[in-house]
Amino acid sequence: MSLIDEILAAIHFEEIREACGDFGGETRWFIFGSAARGVSAPNDVDLLLVSDSRIVIIEARRKIRHILKRNPVELIVMSSDEEQELSFVERVGALRIH
DSSP states (O other), rough: OOHHHHHHHTTHHHHHHHHHHHHHEEEEEEETTTTTTSSOSSSEEEEEEESOHHHHHHHHHHHHHHHHTTTTTTEEEEEEEEHHHHTHHHHHHHHHHH
């Protein structure tokens, strides 16, 4: 198991992803920050959710709030247009995880 896989398991990423996945529409998940750079014990885990579904964008935080409260996760949610305009993935060196 890779370090990133271990980090994702520790923050219950599959539970986060599944909670956001039942809204429909395509979603892309990325990890960035110290966890993506290979720090073995990051203070928090930075995740980016990119989706063109307005429902996902609106509901993601509400739907997974309880998961985020018990895990050191910073979640950024944006549309594909926003991500492209900001070149966020490239600028921060984010790695696609799903």
